Amino acid sequence: MNSRRQKLIETNTKYHMVIHLVIGVFIAIFVHRLFPFSSFSKTLVLSLFGSWLPDIDHFIFFYIYGRNNEYSKIVRAFLRQFRLKEFASFAQNNHKELTGLYSHNLASTFIAALIFFVLALDVHGYKSVTFALAITMHFIYDIVEDLLFFGHLNPNWFLRFNKPKHQL
Numbered sequence: 001m002n003s004r005r006q007k008l009i010e011t012n013t014k015y016h017m018v019i020h021l022v023i024g025v026f027i028a029i030f031v032h033r034l035f036p037f038s039s040f041s042k043t044l045v046l047s048l049f050g051s052w053l054p055d056i057d058h059f060i061f062f063y064i065y066g067r068n069n070e071y072s073k074i075v076r077a078f079l080r081q082f083r084l085k086e087f088a089s090f091a092q093n094n095h096k097e098l099t100g101l102y103s104h105n106l107a108s109t110f111i112a113a114l115i116f117f118v119l120a121l122d123v124h125g126y127k128s129v130t131f132a133l134a135i136t137m138h139f140i141y142d143i144v145e146d147l148l149f150f151g152h153l154n155p156n157w158f159l160r161f162n163k164p165k166h167q168l
């Protein structure tokens, strides 16, 4: 693998969540330009919230539908003991191994994008437009990251959950 791609992978691994939020800031700027009458602060709050929201599914996975998964057991042990730093670094380095999140698939990405386009036709609905766009972009960033890391998408995007991730 060339060193530039390796460097990009390292940066994305380290700053995955930060990048989600930075994309949120750009979405807020974009929507505010598209709808000049919109409140920038409201747009920003909604956009940051929408950019983070799909990842709430991690916690639903850890505690409910994926609770028997090895990854979930490790995470729950860290959280139970309030070892938050270790939890953060474990998640940072291993989240690409997790291919069981029901929300992270191409169908939900498409539905979120469709909702965004439909809502964008109504000029007064800038808040819901922001929210739908932020959710869409969350999935798109995760997809782009899979392509960068593996050269293919992980199986969850094709609704094949808990299958081994693609190898490098």
Ligand SMILES: [Zn+2]
Pocket: 054, 055, 104, 138, 142
């Ligand atoms: Zn995600």
